[in-house]
Amino acid sequence: MGPVRAQLDATRLHFQHGPIDLVIEAAGERDAVAAAYRRAWERFQDVLGRLVEELPALRSHVDRAQGVKGPVARRMLAACLPYRDVFITPMAAVAGAVADEIIAAVSDGEGISKAYVNNGGDIALHLESGERFSVGLVSDPAHALRHGHTPALDGSFEILASQPVRGIASSGWRGRSFSLGIADSVTVLARDAAAADAAATMIANAVDVDDPAVVRRPAEELADDTDLGKLPVTVAVGRLPEHAVQCALDSGERRARVLLAEGLIACAALSLQSRVRVVDGMRGGLRAAA
Amino acid sequence: MTTRADPAAQVDAESGAPADAGPGRKIVCNACPVLCNITEGRAGACDRYANVDGRLTRVDPLLLLGRLAGSQGAVVPFLAGEPWGGKLVSDASVFVTGVGAGTTYPDYKPAPFIVASKPAGVDMVTVVTEGIFSYCSFKVKIDTDRYIGPEQANVRCEGEVVGHVTTMEYGSQMLSLGGVRHLTGGSKKEGRVTCELMMNLGNRQAVELEVEGGSKLLVQAGKAPLIDGVEENRMRVGCGSATIGIFATQWLGHVDEVIVVDDHITGVLTEHQAGRFLEMRPGGIRVIGRKSTPGRYFQVANPGSGWGGTDITDPLKIIKSIDRGEAWPGERVLMVSTTGEDHAYFVLDEALRLVPAEMPAPVKKVVERIGENCEPALCTVLFMGGAGGSLRAGVTENPVALTRSIKDLLVNVTCGGAPAYVWPGGGIMAMVDVSRMPENSFGRVPTPAIVAPIEFTMRAADYAALGGHVQRVRALEDVLATERHRIIAGDARNPWPLDGKG
Numbered sequence: 001m002g003p004v005r006a007q008l009d010a011t012r013l014h015f016q017h018g019p020i021d022l023v024i025e026a027a028g029e030r031d032a033v034a035a036a037y038r039r040a041w042e043r044f045q046d047v048l049g050r051l052v053e054e055l056p057a058l059r060s061h062v063d064r065a066q067g068v069k070g071p072v073a074r075r076m077l078a079a080c081l082p083y084r085d086v087f088i089t090p091m092a093a094v095a096g097a098v099a100d101e102i103i104a105a106v107s108d109g110e111g112i113s114k115a116y117v118n119n120g121g122d123i124a125l126h127l128e129s130g131e132r133f134s135v136g137l138v139s140d141p142a143h144a145l146r147h148g149h150t151p152a153l154d155g156s157f158e159i160l161a162s163q164p165v166r167g168i169a170s171s172g173w174r175g176r177s178f179s180l181g182i183a184d185s186v187t188v189l190a191r192d193a194a195a196a197d198a199a200a201t202m203i204a205n206a207v208d209v210d211d212p213a214v215v216r217r218p219a220e221e222l223a224d225d226t227d228l229g230k231l232p233v234t235v236a237v238g239r240l241p242e243h244a245v246q247c248a249l250d251s252g253e254r255r256a257r258v259l260l261a262e263g264l265i266a267c268a269a270l271s272l273q274s275r276v277r278v279v280d281g282m283r284g285g286l287r288a289a290a
Numbered sequence: 291m292t293t294r295a296d297p298a299a300q301v302d303a304e305s306g307a308p309a310d311a312g313p314g315r316k317i318v319c320n321a322c323p324v325l326c327n328i329t330e331g332r333a334g335a336c337d338r339y340a341n342v343d344g345r346l347t348r349v350d351p352l353l354l355l356g357r358l359a360g361s362q363g364a365v366v367p368f369l370a371g372e373p374w375g376g377k378l379v380s381d382a383s384v385f386v387t388g389v390g391a392g393t394t395y396p397d398y399k400p401a402p403f404i405v406a407s408k409p410a411g412v413d414m415v416t417v418v419t420e421g422i423f424s425y426c427s428f429k430v431k432i433d434t435d436r437y438i439g440p441e442q443a444n445v446r447c448e449g450e451v452v453g454h455v456t457t458m459e460y461g462s463q464m465l466s467l468g469g470v471r472h473l474t475g476g477s478k479k480e481g482r483v484t485c486e487l488m489m490n491l492g493n494r495q496a497v498e499l500e501v502e503g504g505s506k507l508l509v510q511a512g513k514a515p516l517i518d519g520v521e522e523n524r525m526r527v528g529c530g531s532a533t534i535g536i537f538a539t540q541w542l543g544h545v546d547e548v549i550v551v552d553d554h555i556t557g558v559l560t561e562h563q564a565g566r567f568l569e570m571r572p573g574g575i576r577v578i579g580r581k582s583t584p585g586r587y588f589q590v591a592n593p594g595s596g597w598g599g600t601d602i603t604d605p606l607k608i609i610k611s612i613d614r615g616e617a618w619p620g621e622r623v624l625m626v627s628t629t630g631e632d633h634a635y636f637v638l639d640e641a642l643r644l645v646p647a648e649m650p651a652p653v654k655k656v657v658e659r660i661g662e663n664c665e666p667a668l669c670t671v672l673f674m675g676g677a678g679g680s681l682r683a684g685v686t687e688n689p690v691a692l693t694r695s696i697k698d699l700l701v702n703v704t705c706g707g708a709p710a711y712v713w714p715g716g717g718i719m720a721m722v723d724v725s726r727m728p729e730n731s732f733g734r735v736p737t738p739a740i741v742a743p744i745e746f747t748m749r750a751a752d753y754a755a756l757g758g759h760v761q762r763v764r765a766l767e768d769v770l771a772t773e774r775h776r777i778i779a780g781d782a783r784n785p786w787p788l789d790g791k792g
Binding site for chain 1: 316321322323324325326327328329332334335336486489490493495496498730734736
């Protein structure tokens, strides 16, 4: 089955191929946008195919994935290499890396003032000088959906072209990928989406505490072909006592501050059971409401 | 759920062989290159395909229509994805559409859903499937007089030929797009582009087209057309002659001559039967073109995007001569297009020249009325698909019995709950207005071919009589209890599909 695309509305495009779902929007002159969408679609054709060719390596520890050659695979590897001291496979950055690859195609031409590629919440940006991008933040979308309304925004922030941020990613145990931690969500701003994706995964893994309310199971019992093997992943988090919430957030915040100091992220917002922590390297760049 | 790559979930995407692997085993999903190994009860990496009882199954929810309760447009609430609580459903209020139903392969297997319900005490059966259509096309009606290109000209999308301009109809340019010759009869790219264009058009997305030797078009079902970047607002009130006929009495006394400029028939009031009937004095202004009957002229100019679908921007270009024996100084002359968008007012001077003058209010009012009487210009899109082939075998063991029953009006054919007109003659050629179907009803398969929902509803007794797969009939409650589904309100204009043939 080849890739498919559909026009979502007047301005947004949807690309899908296998597990990849992209929503793309570009702003600019009509002809420039049409050309950008054509470039994106051409670039998208072999993205999944090239990933699949190197899937065994990409599902291995980064040290054993050094030889990968595909452009998206290289982006994944580069984003995950800084974390080689803990167990991580390049798959931790796959969503962000695909978004980065496509935004590169979108912006590789004249006349695109701003654009985004949203790959299931991991977002790559293109901003020309003077442009800005607004992002809304929802820490617990499942809650809103269970109660039948559109998720209310827990926070919002703006990314300016002058800031060193072109990638946004979120991670949490409720998401589509497994998490070793218990964060409802960790949202990270970084230089590109792959870097944000890997960092969000790492920080969300660190938001953790031992408590009877946390239920974990080996990843391989839950899904086929997972890169996490026997590692215990979070499947349920009951109501936690306040000190446990703070303890888990402390742990996550420490990790985020290390990544900030190493220049791997620009900002992170951590959310657990209605408590929010913000680690901000941009002096007010991320404004979150508790 | 906006993109439905392949509803033919229960078949091997490449070979067409059933992807069964037997219960309790892993299966390899070949819907995409990832080739996930999926254990029974789990879904693949995409969450779109799952191993259900050892069978590769597409897990897009089945789309049900809820009957509108009164005029408020509210549907009986069902939360998508929540387990069905076991409450009895009023059979008459829910209709299973083919959207998300999937299909079966090979064709002799019964259709995915054969559902019994009992509205108004009559046992009804609806056979529901997503048909894979190779023989199918879209007929597009573009309300405009503007010339978009010659009839029979190729229509291109992304450089590929995807259809042609067909016979112009009243106030509208017509396109025929898609079809088997472009889907599978040309190059691989032509097939792919055609298939994608058709899916988008059916899903009410905007599509960009270019007519060879003509215009660039942006076409979207239910929206005004964009012709060479200009949005068409009004559909003409009628041809030039008809416009004369409609407004003649309203002009009488306010103006001495009216010329309605139209690419088809340009009308001249005092020569026209309408003017004569009102005993108007002949105005003596002759237009170029070929006279049809008195006061009606063909071909006063070339087709174009100027006045009334001609290439005229200066209306005086169509004046051939002024008859000095008939015209008189002070004669008041209105020239107007068939939509009222273009208009000019003149008074003849002593030398019998047409001199522009300010249009008096009563004349202006009638010009505005022409505009008011124009309907909004729209693009409307009809899907036409042939279900007369092997798809029928999913309904009955004796396919021709289904065809005959449809012709005998025993079977109600709907597409996503929207009424389908079945063309008389051989086969089951259904035609349906895509704007009355649920959103994103169309999908595609790599053949390339178009996937569209189709439902056949009939009395249970008639279903048995035509050799239907009666042993596969399921109660509506069972479908609700076991299938992932989503209930939406159907288009309020549609008759309720279970009400059958009136």
